[in-house]
Amino acid sequence: MDRKNLPQTSQTGWSLLFAAWIVVTTATLGSLFFSEVMGVPICVLCWYQRIAMYPLVLILALGLFPYDPRVVRYASALVVAGWLTALFQVLLVIGIIPESVQPCVQGIPCSDTHISIFGFLNIPALSLLTFTLVGILLFYSHKKESP
Amino acid sequence: MNRKTIFISVAGILLLAFGMATMIFQNHQATLHSGVAGQNQAVVQRQGAPVKGPADARVTIVEFFDPACGTCRDFYPYLKQFIDQYPGKVNVMLRYAPLHPGSDQVVKMLEAAHQQGKFWQALELLFLNQDRWIINHTSQPMRALNILNSLDIDQEKLVADMNSPEIARIIQKDLQDSQTLNVRATPEYFVNGRPMPSFGYQQLSQLVKEAVIEAY
Numbered sequence: 001m002d003r004k005n006l007p008q009t010s011q012t013g014w015s016l017l018f019a020a021w022i023v024v025t026t027a028t029l030g031s032l033f034f035s036e037v038m039g040v041p042i043c044v045l046c047w048y049q050r051i052a053m054y055p056l057v058l059i060l061a062l063g064l065f066p067y068d069p070r071v072v073r074y075a076s077a078l079v080v081a082g083w084l085t086a087l088f089q090v091l092l093v094i095g096i097i098p099e100s101v102q103p104c105v106q107g108i109p110c111s112d113t114h115i116s117i118f119g120f121l122n123i124p125a126l127s128l129l130t131f132t133l134v135g136i137l138l139f140y141s142h143k144k145e146s147p
Numbered sequence: 148m149n150r151k152t153i154f155i156s157v158a159g160i161l162l163l164a165f166g167m168a169t170m171i172f173q174n175h176q177a178t179l180h181s182g183v184a185g186q187n188q189a190v191v192q193r194q195g196a197p198v199k200g201p202a203d204a205r206v207t208i209v210e211f212f213d214p215a216c217g218t219c220r221d222f223y224p225y226l227k228q229f230i231d232q233y234p235g236k237v238n239v240m241l242r243y244a245p246l247h248p249g250s251d252q253v254v255k256m257l258e259a260a261h262q263q264g265k266f267w268q269a270l271e272l273l274f275l276n277q278d279r280w281i282i283n284h285t286s287q288p289m290r291a292l293n294i295l296n297s298l299d300i301d302q303e304k305l306v307a308d309m310n311s312p313e314i315a316r317i318i319q320k321d322l323q324d325s326q327t328l329n330v331r332a333t334p335e336y337f338v339n340g341r342p343m344p345s346f347g348y349q350q351l352s353q354l355v356k357e358a359v360i361e362a363y
Contacts, residue, residue, distance in 0.1 A: 018150075022157060025158070029162075029165045032165075061154075065150070065151065065154070
């Protein structure tokens, strides 16, 4: 690809988009590792977040080749949906939202967490962090394109 | 490097990392399993749990089961087959893992029947009539109780025993051990403490065969 013909902003915008793709792909493979390899049970809320996360791997990749800044617009809907679900689950885990409102099947309560990294990062928190990071990266990528 | 090369390299690295992590994890699990085999008998078996087959058999298949579980029902004949196939060498111990909603009451019923020496009759009756007391994957304890009525059993004592603290303690112990052993689905089998590498009749059959060869 001939980079000289692309304006400088476009290079940064592309790189930020690429960074976002790396984050969602890592998160996708990570979540598959937890459930398929380690056998951690999956609750309903996790599925909702996966529904928002997994398509981003393909959608963002399509926006990278050829570079199409408008992909941010399409991806943002999924990021917002995933972010809100992750926030809901984090609040559930902390206990701010009471147990009775949780929409979970018996046996796998969504307020249960199975893995914790560094003692405080459980999977829902990791998900919220990921969606936040992707949101920020997409936001700045978008800003670079439309100053 | 152009963008496509970078993209493909990163994608490759991520997939490779996933593959390697999977391999490392599975190797780690395999060594873990061979290590715990035989050592966790205190968690796998419970004194007084219902046992079918010769008491002095050196190979014990422990099954964590839910009476509402269809696969547990389907595997039940195989267990009897193992006992017959290796006469005097294999017995089966059943432990409770009530994962279906409502099953907690039904396993109490079974344990109460066990105290009257009628566990296996009660279990076979419940398995045979599963579609009559499980509605939409939910156990209906009252329907199950009605089915057990046809057994020659002291019904009043059964109902009284169901709510006894003694039985609650037994169920609690089974639940606790099933959590320790990471039982997340039923049926789960442990043949002399060793779990199946993956779920299936062939795997179970192989595990029993190996255990018999090892013990005799």
